[in-house]
Amino acid sequence: MSVLHFVQIIGSEAATGAGHAAAEESTGIAALGLDPLAILAQAGTFLLLFWIVKKFALGKIVQTLEKRHKTIDDGVRLGQKMEAEQAKLEEKVEDELRKARTEADKILAQASREAGEVVKSAEEKASEKVDQMIADAHVRIEEDMQRARKALEKDVLSMVAEATEIILEEKLDEKKDNNLIQRAFARLRA
Amino acid sequence: MTSRKELVAAIYQLMQTSTDSKHLAQHIAAHLLDQRGTKEVGAILRELESLRLNRDGVLEITATSAHALSAESKAAIKALFDAKQIIMHEQQDPSLLGGVKVRAHDRQVDYSVRTRLQRLKTGAN
Numbered sequence: 001m002s003v004l005h006f007v008q009i010i011g012s013e014a015a016t017g018a019g020h021a022a023a024e025e026s027t028g029i030a031a032l033g034l035d036p037l038a039i040l041a042q043a044g045t046f047l048l049l050f051w052i053v054k055k056f057a058l059g060k061i062v063q064t065l066e067k068r069h070k071t072i073d074d075g076v077r078l079g080q081k082m083e084a085e086q087a088k089l090e091e092k093v094e095d096e097l098r099k100a101r102t103e104a105d106k107i108l109a110q111a112s113r114e115a116g117e118v119v120k121s122a123e124e125k126a127s128e129k130v131d132q133m134i135a136d137a138h139v140r141i142e143e144d145m146q147r148a149r150k151a152l153e154k155d156v157l158s159m160v161a162e163a164t165e166i167i168l169e170e171k172l173d174e175k176k177d178n179n180l181i182q183r184a185f186a187r188l189r190a
Numbered sequence: 191m192t193s194r195k196e197l198v199a200a201i202y203q204l205m206q207t208s209t210d211s212k213h214l215a216q217h218i219a220a221h222l223l224d225q226r227g228t229k230e231v232g233a234i235l236r237e238l239e240s241l242r243l244n245r246d247g248v249l250e251i252t253a254t255s256a257h258a259l260s261a262e263s264k265a266a267i268k269a270l271f272d273a274k275q276i277i278m279h280e281q282q283d284p285s286l287l288g289g290v291k292v293r294a295h296d297r298q299v300d301y302s303v304r305t306r307l308q309r310l311k312t313g314a315n
Contacts, residue, residue: 153313154311157310157311160310161307161310164307164310165287165307168287168288172256172287172303173257174258174260177255177257177288177289178262180288180289180303181255181289181301182262182263182266184289184301185263185266185267185269185270185301188270188299189269189270
C-alpha cells in the first residue's frame with residue numbers, strides 16, 4: 001500500500017467519522033458547522049502532503065528553479081559580457097578608424113610633399129634645360145657671327161686684293177717694280 | 191743599267207770636257223729615252239746642279255719677274271745666295287704684276303705681287 005493511498009483512507013475515514021459526529025451532536029463548534037476531527041484530519045492530511053511534497057518534490061523543484069535561475073544569470077552575465085565585448089570592439093574599431101585616418105592623413109601629406117618635390121624638381125630641370133638651350137643658342141649665334149665676320153673679312157680682303165691688282169697693273173712700272181724688289185730683298189737681308 | 195748617281199757623275203764629266211752643249215743634251219735625252227728614265231729628268235737636273243755647286247761653286251738660279259730686272263735688283267737677288275759663281279736665268283711673266291720669283295736647285299723665294307695678293311685673298315700671311 002502506498003503512502004498516498006493510506007492518506008486517502010485516513011482522509012475518508014475522518015470525513016465519515018466527522019459526518020457521524022455531526023449527525024450525533026450539533027453542539028459547541030459543531031453548532032457552527034465545523035467538525036474539529038475533520039479539521040484535524042485535513043490538517044494531518046495537509047501536513048502529510050506537505051511532508052511528502054517536501055520529501056520527494058520540493059528539492060527537485062528548488063533545484064530546477066535554481067538551475068533555471070543560474071541559467072538566466074549566466075545568460076544575463078553573458079549578455080553583459082557581450083555588451084562589454086561589443087563596447088570594447090566598438091572602441092577598438094573607433095581606435096583603428098582613428099589610426100587609419102591619421103595614417104591616411106600622413107600618407108596624403110607625404111604624397112602632397114612628394115608631389116611638390118617632383119613638381120619642383122621638374123621645374124628646376126626645365127629651368128636648367130631652358131638655361132642650357134639659351135647658352136647653346138648664344139654659342140650658335142656667336143659661331144654664326146664669327147663665321148659671318150670671317151666671310152665678310154675674306155670678301156673685303158678679296159675686294160681689296162682685286163682693287164690693288166687693278167691699281168698695280170696700271171701704276172706699277174718697271175722702275176717702281178725694281179724699287180719694290182730691292183726694298184723687299186733689303187728687308188729680307190736685314 | 192746605271193744608277194742615277196752614276197749617270198749624274200757621267201754627265202758632269204761630259205760637261206767639263208764637251209764644248210757643244212746642244213749635242214751633249216741630245217745624247218743625254220737619247221740615253222734617257224733608251225733607258226726609259228725620262229721621268230727622272232727633274233731629279234737628275236737637281237742632282238747635277240747640286241754637284242756643280244759642291245765641286246765648282248756654281249749655282250744656277252731662275253728669276254721670274256713682271257718687268258725686266260735692273261742691275262741693282264739682280265745684285266740684290268744674287269746677294270741672297272752663297273756661291274762662287276751665280277748664273278742667273280731671267281724670265282718675264284706679266285701675270286706676276288710685280289716683284290720677283292727666284293728658284294735655285296733646292297730653294298725658292300717668292301716675292302711676286304701676284305702671290306702676295308693671292309695670300310691676301312685667302313687670308314694667309
